Amino acid sequence: MRNTIIIIACTLFVFAQSCTQGLKTPAEKDNFTRITLSEEVVEFSKILCKKYDFLEYKIIGNTITGKEIIAINASSGFSDDKLKVLIFAQQHGNEQSGKEALLIFLRELNNNINWLDNIEFWIAPQINPDGGDKNSRLNAQGIDLNRDHILLNARETQALHKLFQEVMPHVTIDIHEYNPFRESWQNFGAYKVFDVQVGIPTNINVSEEIRSFALYEVLPAIEKHLNMNGFSFHNYLVGPVPTEGRTRHSTVDINDGRQSFAILNTLSFIYEGINGRDGFLENLKGRTFGQYEALFAHINFINENAEKIKTIVNSKREMLVNSNSKIKVSIRMEHFPAEFPLVLHLLSSKTNNDTIIEVENFHPVVKSLHEVTMPQGYLIPAYDSLIIDIIKKHNIIYSAYETYNNHKIFAYKILDVDTVMIEELSNMIPTLKKEQLKILKDNYIYVPTAQLHSNFLVLLFEPESMLGIAQIKDYNYLLNKGEMFPILRVE
Template identity: 25%
Template structure:
């Protein structure tokens, strides 16, 4: 792992500059105070943010929610008063940037890095960024996982994939923040273990990467956002990270076997990156390397891991700043586009016909020696079931749990009070003799019908601020459908008329 050793000097210099810059009274994180031998607890994260708020009138701390285990989920808002607008500066964009860390409790370096980034933006060398941006930083999105040393929250739920059902208070807190603040830019900060003991490690290999970046890649995100993100910003971020000495690439989906196909990041709305993108934000993920157990100068090489996350975040922010005016213009246009517009219900990866195979570098687990392996390349994206959203949706069964999900997404609905007849498009789940599997989009037969609405049925207008996601949540063919998840998938019965109807 000589590349890691070569980077160690840069890592230390980076951390030292961030720690030393700005106010001499700037707080240290518990990780810093321990000499990088002990992680910062959730209570200590909150205290650190409180200290920042006391030291700078640019900083405000806010509790945005509580975890399933009752722990505080905190954000810091860092901004300075906007300059008086004149004829010379009226076009200057001022972005709102949301940075989120530690959705997975066993990936702590992102949260530790965001504490130091918050300090640097408020008091240190990154303070210049406040001339063109306001920051909202949530360093510890999964305080249960951080304190309990586990990936999931106290309810054993993976928060990073909970943005369809929003079943957990932590994911709801982040979603509520997105809708309240409407950031133009979002970065979700993660780590990934290079040693996967139960999967790839058993085949004798480790993954070999330092920094990976992914965009909001659901095909229903505004095309202008996807184009700028994919064609210009992503390559520039990767180049900037490499220029600063850290190997970087576009995100490759988790490798658990040397025989699997290769994809990019997940395409559905279950992750923060795509949910934020559907709300009109330029949304990215960064995933840095989580070292396996070994002999390091600090606990699990945490000093260097934090430094790599900081370098990746700084590089990301540099590219965002360079594109600030474009970002502001595109997000404004995307959010003003009249609804509804057509959507693709199904989005999936398929074999890349122009490049069916790709080689990736892995490392032998026993020797650490680099080795190239060939994989099927499935990074092409296929779409299906294009739908022009209807006037409204009607739900005639399971109204209470469906209404609960709609409320979590801030989607409005009404309850029918009087019986009446209505022309609708009905759907029937095709019967092929096989039960539906969890996560499986349903095949349907659609046909016109007449329906009697009964008191208590739900009426959901499609033309509302977040109406674009309604078809993705309520249509059983959608890869982001609530009916792909328990307990809703149990409500789908093959050969029976589906209880969600489209009103043309």
């Protein structure tokens, strides 16, 4: 009798997909022969939020075509003191598996409900819904969202950073896919086919303790679980085929979804799941579950170490907020070789068998090439709305500048500008002469460095910084030979 009632109840509710057994994601229902479209992401998330008390649906922004950018909050009880974790996927619309994995992750939270004792989640399954529906990398405005974390030109990245500023997560995970099946690798004879690569902060201004914890504790926990479940793993590798250039662990740039949060001393990660060989549907199921299992292991580990992570991140953020002029910030970094070559397990493109190669040209070590001492703050010309716009979008503390007697103000005279290659990209290095100013001719706004964005500000505002604002096309006007650099240092 009881079974009959359940069956009837299920039949009644199957329309609303409310039976636990039938609660499959749209892609799952069709056995991953198609992707979940943005409308369905919204619909499925709403169904889950209705079903489970611990889930709450939030619209964090709208795209230029009016699509909702959503985040689901998962928490139980009072959450002020919990470890906060922000997971987001599909900044790149042609990378589908992260979104599919996050929809399953949200549903499966009900089976991992003990996580909510220690963790409050914010899950944004699809940052780029316009690109996702078209399977195109860029958003509807043609912006590569994962190269838009400094300027925040796109509504999608603005929404993500606003959410970050409101929630202040200790941990962030940015889910992507990589394409190993390029022609150059086919010609090389073997493919890099790790199911999931996970990258950690590599910018050496990010707290050493955070980077070490990520590398020596978090990554091994993910690797172990993936291997036990039949998935392969690697610390995120970037580079052309080994005969054509060097291999390194991604970039030190802070303009992406991993390092823009890492530079605020966040325990931050990037996932790079394997893309499909013949388009986005090939093995979508396997790719989705690879990402899901990585997440499962990752969150399990984080849950067990929640107190420790909170203590590390909080104390390292406190250091940023209390920054002083004794601190050195590296503004130019490069990747250097390891002692030993990298042993890589690859897949032969000819025989389809496993093959092992040794990569001699492996540069996993990041070292500083040039450092500056941190000033008390920077002065930005009050007329420069382009720069002030960035400050506002990042919720950076600033005020109108009034002269203080104990402030010494310095300007850089630009004697020359050279172009060099760094991280395989063209970069401008000025030759500078530092001069103390007695009088300020213009109005300025004052941006103190004793705040969360401490290192971010130095990297952005120093003229010699490889990641500086002056390197960005629309801001090249800042670096003119023979002129003064418009941003001033207060020491």
